[in-house]
Amino acid sequence: MSLLKKNYHSDRQKALKAGQKEGKFPLAVNRVRKEYLNGERIAVDDMSLNIREHEVTAMIGPSGCGKTTILRLMAGLEFPTRGNVESFGLPIDGPAPERGLVFQAYTSFPWLTVIENVQHGVAIQGYSKVEQRERAEHYLELVHLTDFANAYPDELSGGMKQRVAIARALAQDPNILLLDEPFGALDAQVTWEMEEMVVEICEDTDKTIVLVTHDIQEAIYLADRIIFFTRQPGRIKEDISMEFKKGRRFKKKEDLLTEPGYVEMEKHLYTLMREEIQGPLS
């Protein structure tokens, strides 16, 4: 049975690589509708969206507009009611390490130390013991947690816990990193630090990232492209390219504030948000 499964995995990996070479999108959402409570609630309706490689795509919108839903569909933790979600041309048939997910809730394993947590994710991928350790150490360094390698998650602050989660997701070497409001529970100053860390990670790894957030500044700072969602049912209201950044990443968040076009972008997003918050619930 395990042999069959191995074959399935390597075949899938090959197909994904082929799709990637052909220039297929890392994630393609095709006319997806997702219903809950036997169709009583429509979380997402008729959504089509292509995520481009090496880009940071932020999904933003008012609370309850289906951001988490679409991310869970991308992760393979749930399946659409209608339509389909593909990764490099392959239908998503369940969660897989090539799509790493960081949850808003803390998901470090409390019985493992920080480094063991990161190693655990690597171990599942079948790396040797030495490689596991090396990868874990590398990614802990990337998230500035080397000094806390042997602490238990319960001894860490919220920001540190999320850094463990990010290191763990990166260490499993995903094509795509999915982040669901990873800093939603953190205070403003820690969030700021974490955002700058994500920029560093983008520079170092050039990952394809899908970031769900409700924070306008965060979206502008981190994203190359912002998808704005309407509220219930979730649809795409606007697909906005962050052209004013001219493809640059800003190590310091405050440097962005004086960039020509920033204020207009922020104002525009606030306007969209106000429309959605004040608009009638359909």
Place this chain on the structure above:
Amino acid sequence: MNKTLKTASSDNEHEGASELAPLFKPPREKFLSLRGTVNSTQSIFLGFIGVISLFAFWEISHHLTPEHQQKFLPSVTQVTSKLYYLFTEKGYIVDVAKSVYRIYLSFFVACLVAIPLGVLMGSFIKMRALFNPTVGGLRYLPAASFVPLLLVYLGPTDSAKMALLFLGCVFFLVALILDNIEAVPRALIESAQTMGASRFHIVFRVTFRSAAPQILDSMRNMIAVSWTYLVIAEIVAATDGIGAVMMRGARFLHVDVIMGGILTIGVLGVLTDVSFRIAAHFLFPHTRARR
């Protein structure tokens, strides 16, 4: 603005470290302060007082009892000296060992059944649907109601006694472990799934591992219930064990023997509880920080 800042800081330097603002002494914590604090010395001391008061109450009650009825409420010293006599002259230690053996073996078998079943039911909703109505229903049958059945099937054997102890806790243990497993946060399981973990890996290395401290706690609570069934189990054709000694004591109105038995069970129960706590301390170091 810069200037004012500077003067402010140099003012501080002039005052020097020795002239700190007078310390405000917070009011002493009341004995009954809400959710207050207790250090280990205090808690040991208070626990000790609790035990002493119980024995004091017992001793005083003995002395308040009319003389001709005092044998129905022997004093602490009478009971302890009786216990000493039982241990030294009557081979009571064999009975105690027998009871401990019965409790631990039956509980071990109950765990062998309940843990896999609880983990299975908590991990797979269809397994839960299959077993839960049955297990849930069986919980409502008093274990003592199995006594006649067990006597018919197994006779006055050791097995009958252990079967009763087993039945007394196994169904509750399944229910408790099911709860422990279901309390594992969904996000923990899902994050393991996104790492590519197999179902097997998740059940054993994530769900079970995550619930393990709580499962040990459930076991600690259920073995206490096992101890409460001990006397009922050993009444069944009493031959040996603490319960049997107590029943023999009852036949001859030896209240001191009965109370000695109760005392023994109490002490053994506390020792069991403490050993479970010590095991938890060493098995799950990550839970120490929170306690």
